[in-house]
Amino acid sequence: MGASRRLLLLSTSRTSGTSYLEHASEQIDWLLPEKGTRIAFVPFAAVRFSYDDYEAMVVGGFSDHEVVSVHRFDDPVSVILDAEAIAVGGGNTFKLVHDLHHFGLMDAIRARALSGIPFVGWSAGANVSSPRLCTTNDMPIMEPASFKTLGLIRAQINPHYLDAHPEGHMGETREERILEFTIMNPQSPVIGLREGAMLKVDGPVMTLEGRTGARLFHGESDPQEIDPGSDVSFLL
Amino acid sequence: MGASRRLLLLSTSRTSGTSYLEHASEQIDWLLPEKGTRIAFVPFAAVRFSYDDYEAMVVGGFSDHEVVSVHRFDDPVSVILDAEAIAVGGGNTFKLVHDLHHFGLMDAIRARALSGIPFVGWSAGANVSSPRLCTTNDMPIMEPASFKTLGLIRAQINPHYLDAHPEGHMGETREERILEFTIMNPQSPVIGLREGAMLKVDGPVMTLEGRTGARLFHGESDPQEIDPGSDVSFLL
Numbered sequence: 001m002g003a004s005r006r007l008l009l010l011s012t013s014r015t016s017g018t019s020y021l022e023h024a025s026e027q028i029d030w031l032l033p034e035k036g037t038r039i040a041f042v043p044f045a046a047v048r049f050s051y052d053d054y055e056a057m058v059v060g061g062f063s064d065h066e067v068v069s070v071h072r073f074d075d076p077v078s079v080i081l082d083a084e085a086i087a088v089g090g091g092n093t094f095k096l097v098h099d100l101h102h103f104g105l106m107d108a109i110r111a112r113a114l115s116g117i118p119f120v121g122w123s124a125g126a127n128v129s130s131p132r133l134c135t136t137n138d139m140p141i142m143e144p145a146s147f148k149t150l151g152l153i154r155a156q157i158n159p160h161y162l163d164a165h166p167e168g169h170m171g172e173t174r175e176e177r178i179l180e181f182t183i184m185n186p187q188s189p190v191i192g193l194r195e196g197a198m199l200k201v202d203g204p205v206m207t208l209e210g211r212t213g214a215r216l217f218h219g220e221s222d223p224q225e226i227d228p229g230s231d232v233s234f235l236l
Numbered sequence: 237m238g239a240s241r242r243l244l245l246l247s248t249s250r251t252s253g254t255s256y257l258e259h260a261s262e263q264i265d266w267l268l269p270e271k272g273t274r275i276a277f278v279p280f281a282a283v284r285f286s287y288d289d290y291e292a293m294v295v296g297g298f299s300d301h302e303v304v305s306v307h308r309f310d311d312p313v314s315v316i317l318d319a320e321a322i323a324v325g326g327g328n329t330f331k332l333v334h335d336l337h338h339f340g341l342m343d344a345i346r347a348r349a350l351s352g353i354p355f356v357g358w359s360a361g362a363n364v365s366s367p368r369l370c371t372t373n374d375m376p377i378m379e380p381a382s383f384k385t386l387g388l389i390r391a392q393i394n395p396h397y398l399d400a401h402p403e404g405h406m407g408e409t410r411e412e413r414i415l416e417f418t419i420m421n422p423q424s425p426v427i428g429l430r431e432g433a434m435l436k437v438d439g440p441v442m443t444l445e446g447r448t449g450a451r452l453f454h455g456e457s458d459p460q461e462i463d464p465g466s467d468v469s470f471l472l
Contacts, residue, residue: 092416138413139416139417142420147376184283184377185378
């Protein structure tokens with residue numbers, strides 16, 4: 001299952017000095033080679049802005065295509081089933097996972113993405129392509145029915161991966177937080193995608209794209225640096 | 237219910253330049269006026285260090301008393317039922333809430349704390365005195381059976397509250413994260429306790445102690461500054 005999947009999983013929606021999704025335009029053109037592809041957009045990670053505003057922003061990021069936000073329909077599952085591609089936007093991951101379960105979208109999106117229709121997710125939308133919610137940076141503002149997510153890849157994504165320990169921040173570093181996860185879940189690898197990094201999945205091959213690289217955490221092993229362009233198919 | 241409760245809820249276990257729990261020594265003496273009080277300690281928030289090491293650290297913080305960590309017993313609930321006071325330590329809040337439900341400790345601790353035996357919690361251990369897990373800063377490394385927590389006070393505590401937006405950090409500020417919560421949960425007030433701040437609950441009266449103050453978030457209202465020494469009984 002999933003041998004024909006085509007996925008694009010972005011750490012972030014934008015990098016400093018680029019417009020919405022612009023830093024991934026080359027990879028979006030790879031994912032969606034036909035102009036006018038009908039994309040079902042999932043806006044449910046939005047909390048501090050409206051779904052309508054979110055849709056308008058995303059339309060700009062996919063200007064060669066037709067974006068339809070599922071929030072406009074009584075039956076969002078049917079929009080997923082009819083779509084030619086699926087896009088899941090960032091925001092609060094707990095809100096997103098809550099709503100994906102609530103509307104029955106988790107199974108529908110998973111089935112369609114594994115059957116080979118293009119899937120793109122950024123930030124929270126990339127996080128949910130992993131097996132579980134467990135490596136988000138977000139505040140748990142809602143309780144989802146389950147932490148189970150799409151499971152399109154085997155690794156857990158940590159979006160917005162940050163190396164620095166910001167001054168004045170008394171809490172754990174990002175690395176320490178992820179090590180808490182790998183201690184409790186030694187079987188689950190975690191890939192920390194720096195801002196601008198992304199994963200491209202073409203059937204059985206996954207590649208790290210972008211210029212900023214990633215950091216891999218797995219069980220008791222020392223964290224490992226992954227360079228841009230690396231084949232990371234072992235994390236599928 | 238809870239009219240006789242005596243609680244001490246700390247943002248953090250230590251501040252810069254003080255030893256473990258030292259910044260709260262005056263309030264701990266208020267909470268535990270009798271020397272040699274038998275304290276049941278809950279170490280289950282620990283992930284990156286052992287429960288034994290955690291117990292040793294906490295024994296030092298309560299040197300006038302007798303600390304017994306519940307992890308040493310087959311039946312941790314009975315330790316809570318026999319204790320003269322309860323202390324819940326910080327670490328990862330998801331791990332703590334998972335284990336409190338798993339071992340049946342949530343109801344036992346709640347019942348005893350509301351019946352009036354002294355309760356002290358710091359960081360994750362203060363967070364769980366609120367009705368729900370929802371305002372932790374921690375990574376969701378495990379899925380708890382429920383987000384429901386002790387509900388000893390009505391407000392949600394956000395421990396380690398931070399005003400700054402650390403340089404190089406592309407994510408949301410703490411205030412923005414909490415506003416996501418208040419948008420989704422307009423009926424739940426959130427008190428962000430800065431490092432060194434703490435709440436002292438003496439029956440029907442709650443006071444903000446420490447020198448660093450707190451920030452209050454509630455529904456659509458503008459966030460509000462709370463000065464050290466303020467009566468915050470309206471959050472009980």
